[in-house]
Amino acid sequence: MSKEKIIPAAIEVFSENGYHRASMDEIAMRAQVAKGTLYYNFPSxxxxxxxxxxxxxxxxxxxxxxxxxxxxxxxxxxxxxxxxxxxxxxxxxxxxxxxxxxxxxxxxxxxxxxxxxxxxxxxxxxxxxxxxxxxxxxxxxxxxxxxxxxxxxxxxxxxxxxxxxxxxxxxxxxxxxxxxxxxxxxxxxxxx
Amino acid sequence: MSKEKIIPAAIEVFSENGYHRASMDEIAMRAQVAKGTLYYNFPSxxxxxxxxxxxxxxxxxxxxxxxxxxxxxxxxxxxxxxxxxxxxxxxxxxxxxxxxxxxxxxxxxxxxxxxxxxxxxxxxxxxxxxxxxxxxxxxxxxxxxxxxxxxxxxxxxxxxxxxxxxxxxxxxxxxxxxxxxxxxxxxxxxxx
Amino acid sequence: MSKEKIIPAAIEVFSENGYHRASMDEIAMRAQVAKGTLYYNFPSxxxxxxxxxxxxxxxxxxxxxxxxxxxxxxxxxxxxxxxxxxxxxxxxxxxxxxxxxxxxxxxxxxxxxxxxxxxxxxxxxxxxxxxxxxxxxxxxxxxxxxxxxxxxxxxxxxxxxxxxxxxxxxxxxxxxxxxxxxxxxxxxxxxx
Amino acid sequence: MSKEKIIPAAIEVFSENGYHRASMDEIAMRAQVAKGTLYYNFPSxxxxxxxxxxxxxxxxxxxxxxxxxxxxxxxxxxxxxxxxxxxxxxxxxxxxxxxxxxxxxxxxxxxxxxxxxxxxxxxxxxxxxxxxxxxxxxxxxxxxxxxxxxxxxxxxxxxxxxxxxxxxxxxxxxxxxxxxxxxxxxxxxxxx
DNA sequence: TATGAATGAGTGTTCATTCAT
DNA sequence: AATGAATGAACACTCATTCAT
The missing domain is CATH 1.10.357.10 (Tetracycline Repressor, domain 2)
Incomplete structure (x- = not known):
């Protein structure tokens, strides 16, 4: 399931950049999922x-x-x-x-x-x-x-x-x- | 002088929104100066x-x-x-x-x-x-x-x-x- | 695909205006794509x-x-x-x-x-x-x-x-x- | 007279940057005159x-x-x-x-x-x-x-x-x- | 003759979000 | 369940030009 790949990636990216500088692109990349998958699993x-x-x-x-x-x-x-x-x-x-x-x-x-x-x-x-x-x-x-x-x-x-x-x-x-x-x-x- | 109008406006806007959500447009508006004036007085x-x-x-x-x-x-x-x-x-x-x-x-x-x-x-x-x-x-x-x-x-x-x-x-x-x-x-x- | 619309538009706009006067807005308009699409397809x-x-x-x-x-x-x-x-x-x-x-x-x-x-x-x-x-x-x-x-x-x-x-x-x-x-x-x- | 300081500065700056990247600020700086002086001597x-x-x-x-x-x-x-x-x-x-x-x-x-x-x-x-x-x-x-x-x-x-x-x-x-x-x-x- | 503070339209770029597949 | 191309509003920043002094 994708959620399990997204959360750790999100932790990484949010941690390194703070909320505003973190980008959904970067998170998707690190999680090795497509950007749309982020929005499939999390509303925003x-x-x-x-x-x-x-x-x-x-x-x-x-x-x-x-x-x-x-x-x-x-x-x-x-x-x-x-x-x-x-x-x-x-x-x-x-x-x-x-x-x-x-x-x-x-x-x-x-x-x-x-x-x-x-x-x-x-x-x-x-x-x-x-x-x-x-x-x-x-x-x-x-x-x-x-x-x-x-x-x-x-x-x-x-x-x-x-x-x-x-x-x-x-x-x-x-x-x-x-x-x-x-x-x-x-x-x-x-x-x- | 414009600087004296800009600083308080900047304090307001940065305070209310944090660094990243604060926009130079908003600061200029509150300071009642043109956006260019911000950059005339502060480099960034x-x-x-x-x-x-x-x-x-x-x-x-x-x-x-x-x-x-x-x-x-x-x-x-x-x-x-x-x-x-x-x-x-x-x-x-x-x-x-x-x-x-x-x-x-x-x-x-x-x-x-x-x-x-x-x-x-x-x-x-x-x-x-x-x-x-x-x-x-x-x-x-x-x-x-x-x-x-x-x-x-x-x-x-x-x-x-x-x-x-x-x-x-x-x-x-x-x-x-x-x-x-x-x-x-x-x-x-x-x-x- | 958008690239095929962008390139000819870019040729047009760069040709008519030279590099510096050409604007990404104009290219996007002529290519009939959104400005973001330019940057989705070309980094800069x-x-x-x-x-x-x-x-x-x-x-x-x-x-x-x-x-x-x-x-x-x-x-x-x-x-x-x-x-x-x-x-x-x-x-x-x-x-x-x-x-x-x-x-x-x-x-x-x-x-x-x-x-x-x-x-x-x-x-x-x-x-x-x-x-x-x-x-x-x-x-x-x-x-x-x-x-x-x-x-x-x-x-x-x-x-x-x-x-x-x-x-x-x-x-x-x-x-x-x-x-x-x-x-x-x-x-x-x-x-x- | 300012014109004599402006022209050589302008040659320098236009040469180094081309027309569009050359800025009036830079020219004024190199000519050691105020920006307004440029416009006093040249219309544009x-x-x-x-x-x-x-x-x-x-x-x-x-x-x-x-x-x-x-x-x-x-x-x-x-x-x-x-x-x-x-x-x-x-x-x-x-x-x-x-x-x-x-x-x-x-x-x-x-x-x-x-x-x-x-x-x-x-x-x-x-x-x-x-x-x-x-x-x-x-x-x-x-x-x-x-x-x-x-x-x-x-x-x-x-x-x-x-x-x-x-x-x-x-x-x-x-x-x-x-x-x-x-x-x-x-x-x-x-x-x- | 000269100044420099002020302007504001314009620019490249970013990015959360959507949606057809 | 998952994708990724496409979007468009928002943003920081630039700069030729103006004008009161």
Whole structure:
């Protein structure tokens, strides 16, 4: 079936070029199908894009979930969440870029809405992990879990970007450690 | 002079549509000048975009700097940095979006490089504030200042985005407080 | 197929306007296809132009070759070469003009190079005919065949141009006779 | 006066780019005058072009005439005519190209007419030299002088073009000698 | 006499989308 | 289910020309 050839090609092309510079011609070429086949399987470019982003979100949520279980400590859980997101960002940061950033202006409104909803789902997914952690012990500060989830994603995203253009100065270990520290303990050393 | 009409129009149009969907025709129309006038004043779309982004970065750095002085405590300084960035994000989050996010694929490589340098300058600006704070007292954890700066920006950006679609659930005060807390003290309540 | 509609239209438009004044819009209109169809079939204006020129060169070489055979005397061969070139110049002197003249500045360098090569091939074609003639008898002066070929083409071109704006003063027969005489015997009556 | 700065700049730019690719901006820049100054001194691009071509024709005719006098033999005269035209073609073949070739389609009709007239004048100039030579002795074949003039120019032009891309194979002496031979004695060795 | 900012019609090119096969 | 030729609206950019100063 053609869909299975199209999606990976679309991921590639969208990742390398961003939504607007990606062309359906290029995707068809990489997928080794005719251009018409794209439109036979997906109603439009923006819908195809949505499928790609959706697949990205689902992938990271699936992968993360598979690696978490109730017996883990909250610290370990957060570490693993960070690690999986780092994997996504570093191994295929182009995909990550479109998944987390390219949800920008200039996409058809209806698709844009669906993309925002996907992002919301992802944040919910993270927020829920935090919520569950809250119950267990009193480790977690009493902050809004959704905002906390957003700040985790923002921190990962932004530091990864920085890391990607300064790879000679830090190791991946350094980065992971930094993110874990800053997210869990913040900038200040002082006790509250 | 036309430049003064073009820049605000360009900010508007780039903000509303992102780089690729923004059209020079639209910008010319909003600026009430002929299309040729755009090209008389700016060599290309990407260069015009660069000017807009540059102006954005310079604006926030100027505004922030003007509000900081040596007599402030580190906490107060960080608070003000956050506050100014929040201002930019919330008052004109479209500008902020292009300034901090739209540095994406599909822009001419040379301009892209300059944009990345602008971003680096902005991070340096924040990192320097942190560096100076480090000297004063032992309040700051010994982490890399550049990564720390990146994580601050990422947190602000990401939580603002979330806030913007959930404005009914939080006040601006809540948001500011949350960001300050999470950045300075992190998620965990425990002492190291 | 569209190509068959585009080429003749392109010949027309390039001939009437020269390379730079010819517009893809005009060619599309004359070919009765959409502008996009031009670009579906030819990658660019300059490539389309190249195809037209190439077709012109190939046409005259094919036509000339088809009319020559080993049994002809050298004089007869040269006469036929002149005649065929005259046909091209007079019957469709616009095509001839672009084929022989419009290889000018301001065309993309790569295409320009290919056009120059086409011209070289045509001169080679003529030079080879002369070379073969040289062997047969001792009729031909011992001059460089390539320069000789160039001078034949230059003479035909230039006199045709003159003829075209003075058609009332000469017959086509006069012109053909003049060219043959001047090329084979030169201006002077004297014996060497 | 600005005109004196504009004309040489225009020659340069038209020569390097041909009529259509030459831009008034470039000419103004090279002439070190403002763009408006061009239009203050010349009503339009095509008129400016005409002045350049006219200057070219006048120059070669003046130079040639200055070097001819009644005491010279016809052979010597023709040799000098060839030599002066070769000078023009080889020393500044870009000027020559526009003077002799770029009188093509796509120039405003009125200017085109004037350019054709200039070319006619130049051919007349050459034809008159031939006519005068005819009287002296019976050296010249009885052919139409205008066509003969056209064929001389065509031969020079075409062989020069060939020479310019094969300069390693011939000397300027070779070329001059070839042109003189082919023009005066033609391709054939046989006596009439 | 000279300027240069401003113009706007025109150009080559791209690309998502359609549809007959 | 799949194709690929054809489309046409949209786009960035150019440039001869004008005109207020």
């Amino acid at each position: 470019k923006s819908q195809l894009f949505k499928m790609v982003v959706k697949a990205g979100f689902e992938d990271i949520m699936r992968r993360t979930e598979a690696d978490l279980n109730a017996s883990l400590s909250l610290e370990e859980m957060i570490l693993r969440v960070i690690r999986h997101h780092l994997d996504l960002f570093l191994e295929s940061h182009h995909v990550a870029h479109i998944v987390f950033n390219e949800i920008s202006n200039g996409i058809e409104q209806d698709v844009l809405d669906e993309l925002k909803q996907l992002r919301r789902q992802h944040l919910n997914f993270l927020a829920k992990i935090l919520e569950e952690g809250k119950c267990d012990d009193n480790l977690l500060r009493d902050v809004d879990s959704n905002l906390a989830a957003a700040s985790i994603v923002g921190t990962i995203e932004s530091t990864c970007n920085y890391y990607l253009s300064h790879q000679d100065e830090y190791s991946r270990q350094d980065l992971e450690h930094f993110i874990f520290t800053i997210i869990t303990k913040g900038l200040f050393t002082s006790i509250e | 779309k990407s260069q015009l975009f660069k000017m807009v982004v540059k102006a954005g970065f310079e604006d926030i750095m100027r505004r922030t700097e003007a509000d900081l002085n040596a007599s402030l405590s580190l906490e107060e300084m960080i608070l003000r940095v956050i506050r100014h960035h929040l201002d930019l994000f919330l008052e004109s989050h479209h500008v902020a979006h292009i300034v901090f996010n739209e540095i994406s694929n599909g822009i001419e490589q040379d301009v892209l490089d300059e944009l990345k340098q602008l971003r680096r300058q902005h991070l340096n600006f924040l990192a320097k504030i942190l560096e100076e704070g480090k000297c004063d007292d032992n309040l700051l954890r010994d982490v890399d200042s550049n990564l720390a700066a990146a994580s601050i920006v990422g947190t602000i950006e990401s939580t603002c985005n979330y806030y913007l679609s959930h404005q009914d659930e939080y006040s601006r005060q809540d948001l500011e407080h949350f960001i300050f807390t999470i950045i300075t003290k992190g998620l965990f309540t425990s002492i190291e | 204006k300059s490539q389309l132009f190249k195809m037209v020129v190439k077709a012109g060169f190939e046409d005259i070489m094919r036509r000339t070759e088809a009319d020559l055979n080993a049994s002809l005397s050298l004089e007869e061969m040269i006469l036929r070469v002149i005649r065929h070139h005259l046909d091209l110049f007079l019957e469709s002197h616009h095509v001839a003009h672009i084929v022989f003249n419009e290889i000018s500045n301001g065309i993309e360098q790569d295409v320009l190079d290919e056009l120059k090569q086409l011209r070289r091939q045509h001169l080679n074609f003529l030079a080879k005919i002369l070379e073969e003639g040289k062997c047969d008898d001792n009729l031909l002066r011992d001059v460089d065949s390539n320069l000789a070929a160039a001078s034949i083409v230059g003479t035909i071109e230039s006199t045709c141009n003159y003829y075209l704006s003075h058609q009332d003063e000469y017959s086509r027969q006069d012109l053909e006779h003049f060219i043959f005489t001047i090329i084979t015997k030169g201006l002077f009556t004297s014996i060497e | 691009k095509s008129q400016l072009f005409k002045m350049v071509v006219k200057a070219g024709f006048e120059d070669i005719m003046r130079r040639t005439e200055a070097d001819l006098n009644a005491s010279l033999s016809l052979e010597e005269m023709i040799l000098r005519v060839i030599r002066h035209h070769l000078d023009l073609f080889l020393e500044s073949h870009h000027v020559a190209h526009i003077v002799f070739n770029e009188i093509s389609n796509g120039i405003e009709q009125d200017v085109l007419d004037e350019l054709k007239q200039l070319r006619r004048q130049h051919l007349n100039f050459l034809a008159k030299i031939l006519e005068e030579g005819k009287c002296d002795d019976n050296l010249l074949r009885d052919v139409d002088s205008n066509l003969a003039a056209a064929s001389i120019v065509g031969t020079i032009e075409s062989t020069c073009n060939y020479y310019l891309s094969h300069q390693d194979e011939y000397s300027r002496q070779d070329l001059e000698h070839f042109i003189f031979t082919i023009i005066t004695k033609g391709l054939f060795t046989s006596i009439e």
